C-alpha cells in the first residue's frame with residue numbers, strides 16, 4: 001500500500017517530527033484558557049491540532065469555500081422491526097432508520113453539514129473490545145499486532161537500525177503548561193509499547209481486563225472482527241448508534257454536559273496536556289460500561305477510546321452527500337481518502353473521542369465529530385468495537 005507506514009517511517013527515519021503523528025490527535029483539545037490563547041486562530045483550529053494553516057492553504061481544501069448549511073430538519077425515524085433473532089453475546093440490536101448525520105459546529109467543518117442518512121438494522125457491540133476479549137483472540141490465533149512487529153527496514157529507508165524496534169505512540173504529558181502547536185511535546189514513540197504494555201515495557205494490564213484494548217491498528221481491528229464473525233461499523237452506523245435515537249443533540253446523552261452534575265463519559269478535565277485532574281474518575285482509560293449507556297443501551301459511544309470505522313476519511317464527504325440532495329442509504333464512505341491537512345496520507349475515520357478530549361472545548365467526542373488516522377497507526381487512546389450485519 002502506497003501510504004503504508006507513513007507515520008512510522010517518519011518516526012523511525014528521522015527525529016520525532018511528523019504532523020501525521022496520529023489522526024487521533026484530533027482528540028486533543030483545548031481548555032478555555034488555551035482557547036483564549038489561540039483566539040486569533042480560526043475556530044476549527046481549536047480542534048485541529050494546529051494543522052489549520054496547511055489545511056487552509058491546500059488547493060483541494062473543500063472547506064475553504066463558503067458553505068451553506070443544509071441541515072436536516074426532520075427528526076430521526078427509528079425502525080420498529082424487532083431484532084432478527086437472539087442477540088449475539090455482548091451485542092445490541094440497532095434497529096436502523098433515518099437520521100440527520102453530522103454537525104453544525106463551526107469548529108468541525110469536516111462534519112458539516114447535517115445531512116440525511118438511512119441505515120439498515122445491525123448488531124453492535126455494547127462496549128469497546130476489552131483487553132480480556134482481545135487476549136482471547138490472540139490466544140486462539142497467535143495474532144501479532146502491528147505494534148508488536150519489528151519494523152521492516154525497507155519500509156523505513158535511511159532509518160538507523162537501532163531505531164527499528166517494535167513500539168507504539170504513547171501520550172506522555174509534559175510537567176508544565178506548553179504551547180499547543182507542537183504535538184511531539186506530548187506524543188512519544190515508545191519502544192516496547194503495545195496492547196499488553198499500554199504506556200511502555202514497564203506497564204501491564206493488571207486490573208485492566210475490562211478496559212478497552214488500545215494500540216490497535218486498523219488491520220488489527222479487522223483481524224479481530226473477522227475472527228469474531230463480525231466486522232467494523234461504517235461511520236454512519238457508528239453515528240446512528242451513538243445518537244441513541246436522539247435528534248441532533250450535542251452529546252450522545254442529550255444537550256447538557258453534566259446532567260444531575262454527573263459525568264456521562266470518560267474525557268479530560270483540567271488543563272491540557274499537563275494537568276489531568278481526572279475529575280470524572282479516570283486519568284486514562286476506564287473499564288468499559290462505567291458510565292451510563294445511551295438510548296440504544298451502548299456504552300462509551302463518547303470518550304474513553306477513539307474507535308475505528310471502516311470508512312475512508314475525506315474532509316468533503318458530508319458535503320458531497322448533502323449536495324446529492326437525497327437520503328444517503330447505507331453509505332460506506334468515499335472510495336478514497338483525502339485529508340487536506342495531509343494530502344497523500346490515506347486515513348480511516350475514527351469516532352467517539354477519547355479520555356484525552358476536553359469536556360467542553362472540543363467537539364470531536366460529540367456524536368457528529370470525526371477523527372481520522374493512518375490505518376497502520378494505533379495509540380494508547382485508540383481502540384474499536386465491532387458490528388454485525390443482520391442475516
Ligand SMILES: [Ca+2]
Nearest residue numbers: 266267280282
Ligand atoms: Ca477522564
